[in-house]
Amino acid sequence: MxxxxxxxxxxxxxxxxxxxxxxxxxxxxxxxxxxxxxxxxxxxxxxxxxxxxxxxxxxxxxxILGANAHSTVYYAPSQIYNELTEETYVTPGRIEDYDALAARIAQIPGVTRAVPAVRAQVMARQGDAAGLGDVHGIALDALRGMAGIADPQSAQGNLDDFDQGVAIGIGMARDLGLGVGDRLQLVAPDGAKTPFGTTPRVESFEVVYIFSAGRYDVDQTRIYMPLAAAQSFFNREGQADEIGVFVADPERIDDWTAPLLQAAGERGQIWTWRDASGSxxxxxxxxxxxxxxxxxxxxxxxxxxxxxxxxxxxxxxxxxxxxxxxxxxxxxxxxxxxxxxxxxxxxxxxxxxxxxxxxxxxxxxxxxxxxxxxxxxxxxxxxxxxxxxxxxxxxxxxxxxxxxxxxxxxxxxxxxxxxxxxxxxxxxxxxxx
Known part of the structure; x- marks a missing residue:
């Protein structure tokens, strides 16, 4: 059996x-x-x-991806030797042909947008309150493409008025007691050049838009300013500090490093969102x-x-x-x-x-x-x-x-x-x- x-x-x-x-x-x-x-x-x-x-x-x-470019193209600083004084000066890596560079980058397969930008640090003031501000000078169309910023459900004000003022994070607005329509005073250390040296530049801008990006540090310090206004305020006439690059698949951002470097030329440098938050x-x-x-x-x-x-x-x-x-x-x-x-x-x-x-x-x-x-x-x-x-x-x-x-x-x-x-x-x- x-x-x-x-x-x-x-x-x-x-x-x-x-x-x-x-x-x-x-x-x-x-x-x-x-x-x-x-x-x-x-x-x-x-x-x-x-x-x-x-x-x-x-x-x-x-x-991170909702409030920042997926990758950033910038130029390395250059050194200039003055034969008269026998001194070497380091000049920042400004991008003068930023429109042409952005156009070349935008033609790379998989790149959805290439955005020229001006970056600088300022002191933001309103009355007796003050704080550190991280200014991003970009165009209105570029700001519309940032999902974390252009969110009408969590924002205050009208993004269409961006060219008439600045956009700030909800954390900064709360700390400085600002609302839509108020004026924000910005103090830039690199201002007008006089015979007695460089004096800080102080200017007031109307707050036209208050956003909530979902990140505490962004909402606390981020200020968006129209590109032309940022170029004028920070002495960047005809120049940009970087090109923000947006791609179809941010998780594979490293695949675009080589094409971006080729488009940027020998002085080009790349900084991706993984580099910023990799650790x-x-x-x-x-x-x-x-x-x-x-x-x-x-x-x-x-x-x-x-x-x-x-x-x-x-x-x-x-x-x-x-x-x-x-x-x-x-x-x-x-x-x-x-x-x-x-x-x-x-x-x-x-x-x-x-x-x-x-x-x-x-x-x-x-x-x-x-x-x-x-x-x-x-x-x-x-x-x-x-x-x-x-x-x-x-x-x-x-x-x-x-x-x-x-x-x-x-x-x-x-x-x-x-x-x-x-x-x-x-x-x-x-x-x-």
Whole structure:
């Protein structure tokens, strides 16, 4: 007579019967319940953490790309030797043929826009309040193309009036007490040149637009000014400091480095959004790996409790094992019965953890709002994190690897107690019965 196939129906039936038995009948122990709850919480925490980390990275990258060029082309400073004074002067890398350079860059396949810009630092003042301002002088059409800036739902004022004044971040407007229609005083250190030296240039501009880019540092310091006004204010007549480049796929921005350098010429330099935020993104990736490792250890600890529960179950079911062996069950069948007991615990705990982890990730905004309300807004500090909101990005791969890790660990730790049950001598098991 042929032997039954492995993991036959009767093996599942016996294993499930043992798990459903009452504690007084030698059934599921307290350790098994602890391991089930531990696996559930471990998988839930692992999925929620991975989702939050992915959401934080996605939100961080979106705010970078929404308020900045994907890549910047600029000229390296040049050195000029004066034979009369025998001194070497370093001149900034201004771009005089910026329209022609922008046109050449725009012809590169994959480049969607090339925007000449003037960059400078100023002191922004309103009454007695003052702060540092990072001025970007660009054209109106270029400003419209920045999704993080040209957002009518979060902005105040009319972007069509940009040529008549300046646009500032909501953080600067709050700190300086400014609103649409107020005047902002800008102080530039490189102003008019006189026989007594260079004097600071001071000028007032009307605030026509207040934006919220979603990044604390941008909203706190960023000032957008029309290109012509910036050239006049910062002594850049007929010149630009850089060309902002926007591409179709910002995640592959490095693919455009070589074509951009070729278009810029021998003095050309490239600075991408990855160069500006590469260290922070690398730190996020490292934190993701560390968090996955730490939470994997927690899942392993919870899975190890299955071993304790199964050892107690094997001890309580010694008589049953002896009877089953005398009835013809092989060692392999007994091993599979108790392996299934532990596997059921791991599978049920994993399923429950996945459900709770997904539910927690989908409601992380409400949870953070409640924590902020309880802590007075200290649960999430945008000046530290850089972004205003904590979001979750559920990815199928993260859910799969969390569930797979839990199942694999649960299956592995059941092997030892299951082998112990299979090798039990039926004569010894029934001797004192």
């Amino acid at each position: 042929a032997s039954p196939a492995p993991f036959s129906r009767y093996e599942f039936m016996i294993a499930w019967r043992y798990l459903r038995a009452r504690r007084a009948e030698g059934g599921v122990s307290v350790m098994t319940w602890i391991s089930l709850i531990g696996i559930t919480l471990g998988v839930m925490a692992l999925i929620a953490t991975l989702a939050v980390r992915a959401g934080f990275r996605a939100e961080f990258v979106d705010t 922070f993104l690398a730190a996020l990736d490292m934190e993701d790996d560390v968090m996955f490792l730490i939470l994997s250890i927690l899942v392993l600890i919870a899975s190890m409790n299955i071993t304790s529960g199964l050892i107690m179950l094997v001890k309580n079911k010694g008589r049953d094992i002896g009877i089953l062996r005398t009835m013809g069950l092989t060692e392999g069948s007994v091993l599979r019965v108790f392996f299934l007991c532990g596997a059921f615990t791991g599978v049920i705990g994993t399923i429950a953890g996945v459900v709770l982890g997904v539910a927690l990730s989908l409601n992380v905004d409400h949870i953070m709002a409640a924590l902020n309300a309880l802590t007075g807004g200290n649960a999430w500090q945008p000046e530290v994190r850089g972004i205003y909101h904590l979001t979750a990005d559920l990815r199928a791969w993260d859910i799969f690897r969390a569930a797979a890790l839990s199942l694999v660990l649960s299956f592995i730790v059941t092997i030892f107690p299951a082998r112990r049950a299979a090798r039990m001598n039926p004569v010894e098991a029934l001797r004192y019965e």
